[in-house]
Amino acid sequence: MTAMIDISNAEKTFTMHLQGGVELPVVRGVSFHVAPGECVVLSGPSGAGKSSILKMIFGNYRCDGGRIGIRHRGVVIDLATAEPRQVLSVRRSTIGYVSQFLRAVPRVATIDVVAEPLIANGSARAEARDRAGALLRRLNIPERLWALPPSTFSGGEQQRVNIARGFISDLPILLLDEPTASLDAANRAVVVELVEEKKRQGVAMVAIVHDDEIRHLIADRIVDVTSFAAAA
Amino acid sequence: MAEHVSAANDDQPLLVADSLGKTYGRLTACRDVSFALYPGEVLAVVGESGSGKSTLLQLLSAQLAPSAGRVSYRMRDGVLRDLAALGEAERRFLFRTDWGFVHQDPAQGLRMAVSAGANVGERLMAVGWNHYGRIRDTASSWLERVEIDTDRIDDAPRTYSGGMRQRLQIARNLVTEPRLVFMDEPTGGLDVSVQARLLDLMRNLVSELGLAAIVVTHDLAVARLLSHRVMVMKGGRVIETGLTDQVLDDPREPYTQLLVSSILPA
Numbered sequence: 001m002t003a004m005i006d007i008s009n010a011e012k013t014f015t016m017h018l019q020g021g022v023e024l025p026v027v028r029g030v031s032f033h034v035a036p037g038e039c040v041v042l043s044g045p046s047g048a049g050k051s052s053i054l055k056m057i058f059g060n061y062r063c064d065g066g067r068i069g070i071r072h073r074g075v076v077i078d079l080a081t082a083e084p085r086q087v088l089s090v091r092r093s094t095i096g097y098v099s100q101f102l103r104a105v106p107r108v109a110t111i112d113v114v115a116e117p118l119i120a121n122g123s124a125r126a127e128a129r130d131r132a133g134a135l136l137r138r139l140n141i142p143e144r145l146w147a148l149p150p151s152t153f154s155g156g157e158q159q160r161v162n163i164a165r166g167f168i169s170d171l172p173i174l175l176l177d178e179p180t181a182s183l184d185a186a187n188r189a190v191v192v193e194l195v196e197e198k199k200r201q202g203v204a205m206v207a208i209v210h211d212d213e214i215r216h217l218i219a220d221r222i223v224d225v226t227s228f229a230a231a232a
Numbered sequence: 233m234a235e236h237v238s239a240a241n242d243d244q245p246l247l248v249a250d251s252l253g254k255t256y257g258r259l260t261a262c263r264d265v266s267f268a269l270y271p272g273e274v275l276a277v278v279g280e281s282g283s284g285k286s287t288l289l290q291l292l293s294a295q296l297a298p299s300a301g302r303v304s305y306r307m308r309d310g311v312l313r314d315l316a317a318l319g320e321a322e323r324r325f326l327f328r329t330d331w332g333f334v335h336q337d338p339a340q341g342l343r344m345a346v347s348a349g350a351n352v353g354e355r356l357m358a359v360g361w362n363h364y365g366r367i368r369d370t371a372s373s374w375l376e377r378v379e380i381d382t383d384r385i386d387d388a389p390r391t392y393s394g395g396m397r398q399r400l401q402i403a404r405n406l407v408t409e410p411r412l413v414f415m416d417e418p419t420g421g422l423d424v425s426v427q428a429r430l431l432d433l434m435r436n437l438v439s440e441l442g443l444a445a446i447v448v449t450h451d452l453a454v455a456r457l458l459s460h461r462v463m464v465m466k467g468g469r470v471i472e473t474g475l476t477d478q479v480l481d482d483p484r485e486p487y488t489q490l491l492v493s494s495i496l497p498a
Contacts, residue, residue, distance in 0.1 A: 018490060062478055106432065108432060
């Protein structure tokens with residue numbers, strides 16, 4: 001089976017110019033692959049570079065070396081060297097990213113925050129809103145909140161809005177950064193279900209999950225990030 | 233790399249800047265700027281006052297002649313033309329229909345003493361519309377789109393608040409369905425609460441209409457919300473460029489790191 005994500009020898013170093021040019025190596029020799037329908041969980045202590053690897057796969061952090069191969073519309077694109085326009089195209093139709101925190105535009109209603117990725121991909125507004133509503137309902141966000149912007153919501157509610165926004169698309173790759181961190185047991189179970197459904201649809205996923213129980217439930221394979229530690 | 237193909241590269245750039253520069257005597261306002269802007273793409277130009285970003289915007293929109301290099305634009309017939317070589321009629325066509333220009337100060341982009349409806353309708357008349365009823369209906373639907381109460385259609389913008397004026401300026405610019413909009417600090421003179429509303433509105437309009445835009449701003453939050461790509465300018469040069477979230481979350485150049493780290497957390 002052809003991998004959806006194929007990373008080899010990727011590396012990342014931050015150069016802090018405001019601190020006298022201090023070099024902060026983050027990861028080195030990052031190599032793993034993810035097949036369709038598989039969920040790979042990155043493990044390792046805080047600061048080991050798990051989130052950085054996720055951000056490199058999304059093209060949010062630039063890669064200083066190596067290769068990040070992404071299967072995008074039937075061809076492989078190396079995100080480590082891709083043009084901005086290619087990265088945008090990959091994000092539009094291939095990779096979704098559920099970040100740890102919701103960064104929403106002020107004033108936009110929750111239902112529209114969730115529906116936006118579908119609309120951006122050409123779905124009709126009404127249909128996108130229907131699917132957004134269904135997902136919000138599953139994640140136990142009461143309907144009376146849908147018309148409000150999520151900025152006033154609690155941390156757990158915001159995270160569920162963020163999850164709904166991430167899971168609504170039919171993208172073949174999904175990156176999950178601590179999707180269950182501030183959720184109660186019932187909502188954690190919903191996220192586990194959503195991940196299962198994505199697997200059945202053949203979606204390739206990379207996740208960061210600190211909760212052991214959730215990790216066992218969703219991980220098909222665990223990649224230990226400490227082996228990619230860049231010696232300072 | 234054995235395989236590398238991009239499906240997204242087959243369309244053609246709308247505007248191409250090639251080694252663009254402007255000097256005033258011994259003073260260099262802007263030098264060696266090259267990039268290509270594609271249809272539907274929003275590019276933010278960020279940098280502090282005096283970095284050359286406003287000069288660049290004027291060069292790109294043919295309001296200023298470059299001292300070096302050139303700007304080419306793909307006309308509606310699909311041909312890429314050097315702006316400096318356009319005739320006056322072609323240039324006027326661009327300004328009236330194919331381009332929009334949103335000024336920081338709405339008074340510069342509006343006629344303050346004539347009605348809001350006439351401000352929007354004027355652009356339509358310039359492209360040959362002559363049916364009063366249709367012009368008024370279109371103006372009215374655009375006022376609604378930018379969230380201005382249509383009861384105010386006959387009032388002059390000098391009676392409007394700052395935020396309303398800016399939204400009216402946007403309506404006036406977009407009514408002719410331009411393909412490219414230049415914006416110079418579009419939220420610059422507004423209260424923070426009004427800024428958020430305007431940004432949200434601009435963001436929706438740009439994506440619904442598939443507009444390409446070049447937005448000059450010193451506000452990185454504006455760049456993050458509106459743009460796909462960003463160019464950081466300093467001392468008249470482009471010092472860093474890339475995807476907006478990449479440049480803002482993983483800045484490489486010392487100056488960009490300084491800009492990003494200088495934002496006060498809200």
